[in-house]
Amino acid sequence: MESSFHGAIAFALMAGMLVIGSLLRKYIPLLRNSLVPASIVGGMLGFGLLSLDLIPGFGAADFTTLTFHFFTLSFMSLCLTGSSKNKSLSGGSIVRGGLWLTLIWTISLGIQGVLGYGVIVAYDQLTGSDISAFLGAIITHGFTQGPGQALTFGTIWEKEYGIVNAAQVGMIYASLGFLVAFLVGVPWAKRVIRKGQNLNRESSIDGYFLSGFYSPDDRPKTGRMVTHSANMDSLAYHLGLLAIAYVLTHVWLLSVRDLVAGFSPWGLNLGVLFSHNMFFIHGLGVCVLMRLVIDKAGLSRYVDDDTLKRITGSSVDFMVVGTLMSIQFAVLYALLTPILLVTLAVTLTTLAGCWWLGRLSGKLGHERALTSFGCCCGSTGTGLLLLRMLDADFSTSVAKELAFFNLAIVLVNMHLLFIFAPIAPSLSPGAYLLAFGGTALVALALVPLLMGKLKPGAPLNNIKETVK
Secondary structure (H helix, E strand, C coil): CHHHHHHHHHHHHHHHHHHHHHHHHHHCHHHHHHCCCHHHHHHHHHHHHHHCCCCCCCCHHHHHHHHHHHHHHHHHHHHHCCCCCCHHHHCHHHHHHHHHHHHHHHHHHHHHHHHHHHHHHHHHHHHCCCCCCHHHHCHHHHHHHCHHHHHHHHHHHHHHHCCCCHHHHHHHHHHHHHHHHHHHHHHHHHHHHHCCCCCCCCCCCCHHHHHCCCCHHHCCCCCCCCCCCCCCCHHHHHHHHHHHHHHHHHHHHHHHHHHHCCCCHHHCCHHHHCCHHHHHHHHHHHHHHHHHHHHHCCCHHHCCHHHHHHHHHHHHHHHHHHHHHCCCHHHHHHCHHHHHHHHHHHHHHHHHHHHHHHHHCCCCHHHHHHHHHHHHHCCHHHHHHHHHHHCCCCCCCHHHHHHHHHHHHHHHCHHHHHHHCCCHHHCCHHHHHHHHHHHHHHHHHCHHHHHCCCCCCCCCCCHHHHHC
């Protein structure tokens, strides 16, 4: 039985790092005032211990698989969660704000890929090295998409196209993205609050926000029991729903895999698109269909959305700590200079783009700019955390705009996420730059149209008034 404990202990180490990280955040003033989440504190601690070989029998590779599955669970549980009951989600202002967030994210996705690719090409020419340009391009999947997609696409690029260390470098970028989001985003948010530029003037960074813990009297209630405890625990029931979706996705991929083997329409390798490396994409579809059936059958009363949200949040925490613990120090050290150059170039460009485009979006410009920066450097969760600093109780419409945004970015960027990203190394440099750079340019060209409130013939708003 001893051999069966290795994976379980790896999970226990991740959970332990989260607890230690939360306590360090609470009791160390520097961490508390910097508002760094426990997952990053614990993940950095775990990375340090593994790099110094202070956790015998474990290495970075032991946490890679767990990170992939927690990423997949976070998105599948999110898609299994019901839509908001607030009908204003279909209102014009929510949609318009969501479109601003979507355009900013789409522009960032394309520009980051092109910029990362270009920086490595320039680095190779200046130094005479022979680093694959895709070790720079993958930053867009680590920054704008997050560790799960960086690991997914990096693994495909390694196994199918021979891009050495693509998954590891993608995970490093994702980790740096989380750090950048908070190192830049937190001071930015504090400056906006200090100048009173946020719309929700009641928003403040209180003691609970700083320490990361609630007092016994002020703990919020979230989640309701669906099943009677004499039957089964409600949490186990909801995990069971996700398990069904997991199994259905697995069976679907096994069934389709043989059908598409060797079939490459228009040069697209469908074997890659229907592999288990793309499990999360197919899992999203399965969960959307499951939720549709649950709602149409009138069974939504047997699903508690708050419980599913807690599963999503917990999965994100484990994903972040696992991402940092999955970094191999040797890879980071060997490629440190080009990785830092790519990260610096992408960070400055993303910061400038989010600030400029967010400010153009109207009176919630500061909120949208900061939220977009978090989403473009980490994940939607990172964006929400930064938004919470400016809008503590989410009284503005930006949080609702993010609900529209999460669906819109998939639809708008389907050609990149589902087709070009998995097979990127098989594309010529021109085709890759055209796919990603062209998408960013098209999205950028739509900005004046959005400023004109989506009416092609309408005059543009006065930019000075919009930015004010």
